[in-house]
Amino acid sequence: MAAEPLSQGKPRAVGAARTMTIGTAGDLKIEVFDRMEPLEIEWRRLQGDSFTSLHQGYDWCAAWVRSHDHPLAILRGTIAGETCFILPLEIVTTRSVRIARYIAGPFNNINNGLFTPTFRARSSAQVARSVAQSIVRALSGHADLVWLQNMPFDWRGEHHPFAALPSVENQNHAFQLTLAADMETTIRQLNAKRRRKMYRNQCRKMEAHGGFEHIVAATDPEKAALIDLFFRQKAVRFETHGLPNVFRPDDVQAFFRNLLQVAPDGCDTPLQLHAIRLKGENEGKIAAIAGLSRKNDHVICQFGSIDEHLVPDTSPGELLFFLMIEKVIGEGAAIFDFGVGDQCYKRRWCTTETVQHDVLLPVSARGRIAAAGLQLVTRTKAAVKRHPALYAFIQRFRARADREPATEPGE
Incomplete structure (x- = not known):
């Protein structure tokens, strides 16, 4: 039948x-x-x-x-x-x-x-x-x-x-960082001394280039500009490192643009774009981008990209993680999830590996x-x-x- x-x-x-x-x-x-x-x-x-x-x-x-x-x-x-x-x-x-x-x-x-x-x-x-x-x-x-x-x-x-x-x-496997009441207590689970030193060095190097600011896209034009730039940055990085570009298909890009149209519910949001915007000699240029999703006290980093030609000595991707984690701690999050995939930077940040x-x-x-x-x-x-x-x-x-x-x- x-x-x-x-x-x-x-x-x-x-x-x-x-x-x-x-x-x-x-x-x-x-x-x-x-x-x-x-x-x-x-x-x-x-x-x-x-x-x-x-x-x-x-x-x-x-x-x-x-x-x-x-x-x-x-x-x-x-x-x-x-x-x-x-x-x-x-x-x-x-x-x-x-x-x-x-x-x-x-x-x-x-x-x-x-x-x-x-x-x-x-x-x-x-x-x-x-x-x-x-x-x-x-x-x-x-x-x-x-x-x-x-x-x-x-x-x-x-x-x-x-x-x-x-x-x-x-x-x-997936990798998570358990968040404490503040950033200082959180990084004590890791190598706190090294984390603080790295953050200070990154900020100092950024200031030597003219400074920076951590931004969160709030308007539709800002979101559209950042997600388009992310796709371009990611394509360059995949090409440079000889990796397949999973973000290339039009329907995948449309999916992430759809998520950006969903209004946040308090701190909860399907997708929020964070970035490091440079000042001084690179005024207005974006050195790093990341997409975060949040539900209740669980935050997941969906993706990230960097411009390898801008301030390469500052590790802008690592700096952006520090700033994002510090921000969501202040907003009451309990888990910062780096998602699936075993990569060195995740192991440097994470306290939990989920099978x-x-x-x-x-x-x-x-x-x-x-x-x-x-x-x-x-x-x-x-x-x-x-x-x-x-x-x-x-x-x-x-x-x-x-x-x-x-x-x-x-x-």
């Missing part, structure tokens, strides 16, 4: 077979939505929980959906009529395999899904297996594989509801083959990243492929 199409803004009928008993959690019903709007009220209620990643926030996902045309398969789980979780998924097709993944997955640093505290507290291995089976049944005919990537199984003192499911460790996992749920025979392939690729990437020379060679190869235009067969 052919699979029924996803509904236009309404949950696809799931029928009696979609409801099952999962121990003490009661009757679980899974519904699939192909639009975000019908779930907005429930979604925004669930996202307020500090356990939930800002990458599953409504505004973050909506910005991606507006710039991409991937089909959506948003799962809502209810027990006795009450929503207990939402998994915001989109379906992408790779080599004829339909993969359901978290919305905006390639640019998410941490994925938790949206779960009520009650559901998380009652979760168990049996509950997780039953939910996984329901998800597979709900997406039968619409996806070949469910790929729930970059999930920390231990986050903020809680275990993830899916921690008991079979998984593979993601090749990228993330990928859960793979095959829906079809094709999905089972793809899951085995993804597991192998993930483990291979992890092994390659443990050998810096090999990793650098592969990155240079990817960069060349990224720069070369695609050709049709026979050209």
Whole structure:
């Protein structure tokens, strides 16, 4: 029988077979939505929980959906009529395999899904297996594989509801700095003496060039100018270092511009642009840019760039991190997250390394083959990243492929 199409803004009928008993959690019903709007009220209620990643926030996902045309398969789980979780998924097709993944997955640093505290507290291995089976049944005919990537199984003192499911460790870990009441106390966790000395030296060198100011883009023209400059700076840096430019696609750039249009809610914002603007001999020029997102007390650095030709002896990127961290401490943040990827500057700043996992749920025979392939690729990437020379060679190869235009067969 052919699979029924996803509904236009309404949950696809799931029928009696979609409801099952999962121990003490009661009757679980899974519904699939192909639009975000019908779930907005429930979604925004669930996202307020500090356990939930800002990458599953409504505004973050909506910005991606507006710039991409991937089909959506948003799962809502209810027990006795009450929503207990939402998994915001989109379906992408790779080599004829339909993969359901978290919305905006390639640019998410941490994925938790949206779960009520009650559901998380009652979760168990049996509950997780039953939910996984329901998800597979709900997406039968619409996806070949469910790929729930970059999930920390231990986050903020809680275990993830899916921690008991079979998984593979993601090749990228995330790095965080725990923030104290002030900057001085915060850097005591690190090499405080070295941090203070570096900051004073950077400021002194900046003053020798005429000075600087730390700015936060506030108006639409300022935001547009800074994000355009970031894309240019990043393209130059990728080209210089022989790396593929993940920010080059138009739809990716549109995604970040969409995020900048979302009005902040107090200190919370999907994207805020910070920069170091120079004075004196380089009046008005931008030496470094960074994009921060915040939800509750959790701040994530989404990206950063520098102009390597301006004041190169001052390490403007490091200076901007110091200034941003000091600022968000004053605004009550508790975690400054440097995101995924193991880099030297992150280890210099961070006190916590968070291991993330990928859960793979095959829906079809094709999905089972793809899951085995993804597991192998993930483990291979992890092994390659443990050998810096090999990793650098592969990155240079990817960069060349990224720069070369695609050709049709026979050209």
